[in-house]
Amino acid sequence: MSLRIGIDIGGTKTFAVALAADGAVAAEHRLATGFGAAAVLESAESAVRALAATLGVAPGEFTTIGVGIPGAVDRVSGRVAHAVNLGLEDLDLGAELAARLGRPVRVENDVNAAALGAWQALGGGSSDSMAYLNLGTGLAAGLVLGGRLWRGSRGVAGEIGHIPVDPAGALCPCGQRGCLELAASGSGLARSWPGGDSVRDLFSRATSGDAAAQGVWTGFVEHVAAAVRLLVLTVDPDRVVIGGGLSSLGDELLGAVREVLRGWAATSGFLAMLDLPDRVEVLPRDFPAAAVGAALIGAAD
Incomplete structure (x- = not known):
């Protein structure tokens, strides 16, 4: 089963979806976003594990995992800085989340992520x-x-x-x-x-x-x-x-x-x-x- 995970980390909520190969949303999960590096990581990890449980797979079986998050994002390293509303000054989000989930994690600014999602939704x-x-x-x-x-x-x-x-x-x-x-x-x-x-x-x-x-x-x-x-x-x-x-x-x-x-x-x-x-x-x-x-x-x- 080819399933891609997308996580939207916002100031108050974290929303994650699993996309099937045809682009349809196969499952979704919402939870409150914690404040600070440890809490943000815990929120993202919990969302992915909840999707895995819903779909009956292990997190490491997901094809890819991506994250959209506010702040200054280094998309190459996956590091996030100056996400003030999340209490993040400097977090190596991609690497730390990948270590917890057993899969590489790509990180992007949340508005850029939303742009790509909107483009697909409207048949670009x-x-x-x-x-x-x-x-x-x-x-x-x-x-x-x-x-x-x-x-x-x-x-x-x-x-x-x-x-x-x-x-x-x-x-x-x-x-x-x-x-x-x-x-x-x-x-x-x-x-x-x-x-x-x-x-x-x-x-x-x-x-x-x-x-x-x-x-x-x-x-x-x-x-x-x-x-x-x-x-x-x-x-x-x-x-x-x-x-x-x-x-x-x-x-x-x-x-x-x-x-x-x-x-x-x-x-x-x-x-x-x-x-x-x-x-x-x-x-x-x-x-x-x-x-x-x-x-x-x-x-x-």
């Missing part, structure tokens, strides 16, 4: 190009060009959240001012909409006529649309796929972003020529893109 071909726009706690993109991840010369391709859009804006944790991430991310919404339960709560209040919510919602959507425009103007992919926790609104978010893009196209022949509204879509809700992508990275990249 070998000549297809896609930008995956991750709207989570932060804002970043993963790029799949010609069926392969494009990381750039130093691994920072797609870090569009740290492109300043307002030089006089608030100070970003990266040290710059007015970064795009400050307006189009979960952390940005938390600052501009304090006390709100979720992006759905914000949307509901905005559509019910709450003036404050309408202002925050409009600003958020316009900056998401700006991120789409930025990706098309810099990479010119066939499509831009929106994913991440804030994409849970699905068609409601997609419709609002497309409306903004159409408005811009109405006043710019150049933007109209790019067909931006038709090139943006939202990842199917609840699809485990990062875990599936991690499994694909573990197999080959």
Whole structure:
């Protein structure tokens, strides 16, 4: 039996899947992510062993194992650094997890993993190009060009959240001012909409006529649309796929972003020529893109 394992290690949960040879999810397992190196390793190992028990195999029988994780990832060595939300400053994740499981482990940044997972889910071909726009706690993109991840010369391709859009804006944790991430991310919404339960709560209040919510919602959507425009103007992919926790609104978010893009196209022949509204879509809700992508990275990249 050919089974590839993909593990998505997030700040609060670890989600693992087993992919069959045809790409179908054969089993999945979710558990809380621990904090700190020892706890993160234990969470990842436990997830794999739970999948093995479900499928009636030993962990060493899995064909490949891949991991998607936040932070700065050295994909050659499998070392992870600066994953602040996980309490990781420097962890040789690939080697240590491989020693526990008896199989080599490939490690990749979680947004890159999700990009590859989204590309497969949406039927990407070998000549297809896609930008995956991750709207989570932060804002970043993963790029799949010609069926392969494009990381750039130093691994920072797609870090569009740290492109300043307002030089006089608030100070970003990266040290710059007015970064795009400050307006189009979960952390940005938390600052501009304090006390709100979720992006759905914000949307509901905005559509019910709450003036404050309408202002925050409009600003958020316009900056998401700006991120789409930025990706098309810099990479010119066939499509831009929106994913991440804030994409849970699905068609409601997609419709609002497309409306903004159409408005811009109405006043710019150049933007109209790019067909931006038709090139943006939202990842199917609840699809485990990062875990599936991690499994694909573990197999080959």
